[in-house]
């Protein structure tokens with residue numbers, strides 16, 4: 351990643367864990383490749399990495415002339431701390447080490463120049479976001495939330511953090527919005543309206559609603575994401591719609607005094 355890169359960096363974040371950040375990251379990445387883009391994923395959830403498993407990647411990456419070659423799954427290049435530590439081993443790093451590792455994942459990785467680099471952020475706010483803001487000042491932030499009001503309040507914190515770091519907040523993605531039963535009825539298991547009202551509060555668009563589909567979970571566990579195994583299904587269509595919105599909105603325009611050329 352060079353400073354002049356045309357790569358759009360999409361930071362996928364959330365206020366709390368388990369809302370589906372990693373599932374959104376993986377399936378959105380595949381939807382973007384299906385639309386003809388070159389895509390990479392940086393798994394920045396160093397303490398709770400899950401991208402390798404979700405994409406069925408187990409091999410350690412090769413290193414060529416001191417550059418890490420990111421392994422590919424379904425056309426998506428991936429780098430994760432999971433490639434470098436043993437499975438089930440806890441990562442216990444202090445801030446500076448974390449900062450250094452993230453820098454290496456950007457500088458010492460032969461990313462090429464993807465059209466999109468999706469960054470799976472750890473839940474909440476903190477060190478990783480600070481580092482990302484420093485290394486990738488053009489990182490666009492997206493907040494994943496579930497439909498209930500409680501989740502929305504937590505998600506709001508992430509949004510405030512993005513604003514503090516002067517990173518553009520581009521939209522909200524609501525996950526687990528409903529379950530479609532065999533009777534074709536939509537059941538709103540986690541309530542409704544949370545994504546839209548968070549988007550309204552933050553003055554950004556709600557980019558899509560991803561239904562709760564058992565195949566999404568199964569895909570994460572098996573390493574074959576639902577956008578690959580069932581590209582015509584309800585979930586894949588929802589991810590595809592979000593990809594289309596993100597593509598259509600184009601990169602963020604950023605006005606920051608410190609980036610101004612005098």
Ligand SMILES: Nc1ncnc2c1ncn2[C@@H]1O[C@H](COP(=O)(O)OP(=O)(O)OP(=O)(O)O)[C@@H](O)[C@H]1O
Pocket residue numbers: 364366367368369370371372373374395398400473525526560561562563564565566567568570571
């Ligand atoms: N739309 C969905 N339909 C069905 N299951 C889903 C959906 N989204 C996520 N899941 C499942 O919910 C669980 C949590 O999702 P995921 O790991 O993507 O969340 P996360 O926000 O990345 O969590 P963490 O904070 O632990 O990193 C996983 O088992 C995943 O397969």
Ligand SMILES: [Mg+2]
Pocket residue numbers: 371372373395398400470
């Ligand atoms: Mg995750």
